[in-house]
Amino acid sequence: MRFGRIFLGLTVLVLIAVGGFVAYAWKSEIPAQEAQLQIDPALRARGEQLAAIGNCVTCHTAPGGKPFAGGLALNTPFGTIHSTNITPDRNSGIGTWSEAAFGRSMREGVDREGNHLYPAFPYDHFTLVSDEDNRALYAYLMSLPAVDAPTPGNSLPFPINHRMLVAGWKMLFFRPGAYQPDAAHDAAWNQGKYLAEGLGHCGACHTPRNALGAEIAEQHWDGAELEGWHAYAINEKSPAPVPWDKEKLAFYLANGFQQIRGVSRGTMAPVTTNLGVAAPEDVSALAAYVADRMGTPSPERIAKGEQALAKAGETSEATPASAAPTADSQAIPSSASARGQAIYQSACASCHESGRALPHGGLNFHLSTAVNAPSPQNIINVSLYGLPAPEGEGGPIMPGFAGALDAGQLTDLIAYLREEFSDQPAWPDLSTRVEDTISGKTRVPLYRSDGTAASPTDSSVRTTPWL
Ligand code: HEC
Ligand code: HEC
Ligand code: HEC
Known part of the structure; x- marks a missing residue:
């Protein structure tokens, strides 16, 4: 009962x-x-x-x-x-x-x-x-x-x-509802936040997700990996060697590259291509909000940025200068690091230490966010598949090395770049990631500037033979 x-x-x-x-x-x-x-x-x-x-x-x-x-x-x-x-x-x-x-x-x-x-x-x-x-x-x-x-x-x-x-x-x-302005900030900041968190959906790629695919609010913009590309932290955890500011961010977002921070790649490439036709005042508002989220860099961070610039042979942000070549590679490579260095010197340095202006010159790796990031995935992708040409341009921005370097060589090379050009610890998962990317287990869609994807690991959707 x-x-x-x-x-x-x-x-x-x-x-x-x-x-x-x-x-x-x-x-x-x-x-x-x-x-x-x-x-x-x-x-x-x-x-x-x-x-x-x-x-x-x-x-x-x-x-x-x-x-x-x-x-x-x-x-x-x-x-x-x-x-x-x-x-x-x-x-x-x-x-x-x-x-x-x-x-x-x-x-x-x-x-x-x-x-x-x-x-x-x-x-x-x-x-x-x-x-x-x-x-x-x-x-x-x-x-x-x-x-x-x-x-x-x-x-x-x-x-x-x-x-x-x-x-x-x-x-x-999911909490539905239109954006409510924050009275503590001015109209431009609010417009930036409204666009970044709303229509621009930056967090869709830059925020880690939980097991059910929802963004983790506590890790907002902490950096995440999605669709085979690592979207760096774009808050105070930004791994960029030289801190960003709102002018540099606005230039990058509208033009798809920034002189000493590189070209926008992977899933970010179509974002910047599209922002190129957005209203300049909207892009400025976005950039100002992102810069605010990144915060004012600490004196240590600024000093580290200056060091990176000095190592890269840049006297200041405004005047790019060509760098002196690093150590030559005459010795017979024995250690992994020496092997990596030899490959770097023969395959990469000619462009990446040429001092040629971006986007068509390669960035000095002392300045590269990719080399300083917590994941090696973007360098693996760029080294293997290069950077496809923007719409209407013949040659790629950078050629791919998929046919020229095997998994062991690529691992040695990337480990060397990390050791030589950043003060961050070695990537523990590097060789597995290199193998998974080469085998196609990690699918890597490539994007050219017109925003159309083609995956080098899935021939059914590959439209352009960039390799
Ligand atoms: C990250 C990828 C992505 C972006 C960016 C995106 N969409 Fe979509 N959209 C989708 C997907 C996937 C679906 C289908 C969802 C489903 O089937 O449940 C969809 C569905 C829709 C639908 C519903 C259509 C229907 O027939 O049911 C509309 C409307 C729409 N999107 C508009 C837009 C607009 C406008 C934008 C830009 C402001 C946009 N989407 C940006 C992925 C996207
Ligand atoms: C579709 C996924 C995606 C979306 C949406 C996206 N990003 Fe990104 N973003 C990435 C990836 C991937 C990278 C790393 C690309 C690379 O290696 O250049 C990146 C890189 C960046 C960088 C360069 C950081 C650095 O230190 O080099 C900035 C700044 C940035 N994104 C800002 C934004 C902003 C602002 C928005 C929203 C308007 C946005 N992103 C939306 C995927 C995305
Ligand atoms: C023919 C010239 C050329 C060669 C050779 C070349 N690159 Fe590049 N690379 C470029 C250009 C141009 C860019 C775009 C500008 C930029 O972002 O550095 C680029 C970008 C990159 C980036 C992104 C850097 C960043 O953080 O913005 C990486 C990583 C990279 N290259 C790795 C390599 C490696 C590894 C090699 C050697 C195996 C190599 N490149 C050889 C021209 C070249």
Whole structure:
């Protein structure tokens, strides 16, 4: 009797919980809209700049596909998710979506029919976007040529293939709501934070994630590895040998390189390409906010930066000068370090100590964030596959050495670079990472400046033979 009552009580509680969850998870369909409205050209132009900050075209374009027509396979730890067609096609795109339906997808991660969207679409950031900016983004998307390109099916295991499950994820990790300005800071800082945390979704790559794929708030911008590339810490833990400041950051973000800090690579390459067409005042605001997050460098950090500059033969940040060549390599290499040095001298030094201005000259490695970073992955990637040429340019920025160096040689070389050009400890996982990258276990999408990915380890999506 007593047990019966407890059982009944528990059942009622479970039913209330399930009912509550279903009520929370259930989203209504927003009716299909009939015809397209007139688009205000000024709103459309603003939308184009905002779409660049949101990196929409990078995720919503398949290799060789039409811009914004979707179909790019995103390989997440949970399975493959395809981006959707966001052109105004009424059949396979978002042509039937009203502005309200679009705004809800950005704010709540729900499609027009009411299905929950996977957070591979970074609505955990886009939720901060204002109604006004969503209106501009919508106007821009609706002005694009309609492309009929149905989205390929996802390959997600049970139970993740059920979109209802995303509602549970949202309950745990997702806080919807537009950006609320911080009164303690001025308008420019707030605009920078609004763009960086919202539309720019910098944390999607620069913040480590937990086992369920949500960003770990306590490690905001601490640096993370995603899609075969290490996105460095961009807060006070930045491993850059010479501290960044807001002017240098603004230049890097808009131009894709900075004279003494190198070229933007991997998944960052399309970010900077896109920011190149964003409004300069938005890029400045972003840069000022990032610089604020990095903080004022300590006197020790500044002194270390000066030392790195001196070692690289740069008298000051403003006047790049050519460096004197380091030790010659006549001795027969015996130790791993000597072997690495010999390879460096014959294969790398001619460009990386030439003193030629960037982006086409190689950075002196004393100044390289990659060499000083906690992960060797980016150097492995760049050494193997080089840096693909920007759209419209013939030769690569740097050739790849995949055919020329074997795993042992590459490991010796990179261990030498770490030892010679940084004061950081050796990378313990270097040789495993080199082997995994060469074997294709670590998939490394390469990006050229136009933002179209091609993976050198997956011939089915490789579009350009850069190797
Ligand atoms: C990191 C990759 C990524 C970026 C950046 C991105 N998206 Fe997406 N987006 C996706 C994926 C993946 C989906 C599909 C999610 C799903 O199927 O649940 C998606 C879905 C959508 C949808 C829902 C469409 C539908 O038919 O259900 C809209 C609308 C959308 N994105 C708009 C945008 C806009 C606008 C931007 C830029 C401001 C943007 N996305 C940037 C990955 C991205
Ligand atoms: C799609 C993933 C991705 C997104 C989104 C992204 N980054 Fe990055 N970022 C990276 C990767 C990967 C690197 C390292 C690339 C390299 O080796 O050059 C990087 C490098 C950087 C660097 C260079 C740091 C250094 O010391 O060399 C800065 C600064 C930076 N990102 C800022 C930003 C900002 C600001 C945003 C948001 C507007 C952003 N990133 C968004 C992936 C991303
Ligand atoms: C033909 C000239 C050339 C050669 C040879 C070359 N590089 Fe590069 N490398 C470049 C250019 C140009 C860049 C882009 C500017 C930059 O970021 O340093 C670059 C960038 C890099 C970067 C990124 C540096 C940073 O932090 O920004 C790494 C790492 C690198 N190269 C490694 C190597 C290694 C290792 C070798 C030898 C196996 C090598 N490179 C040989 C031209 C070259």
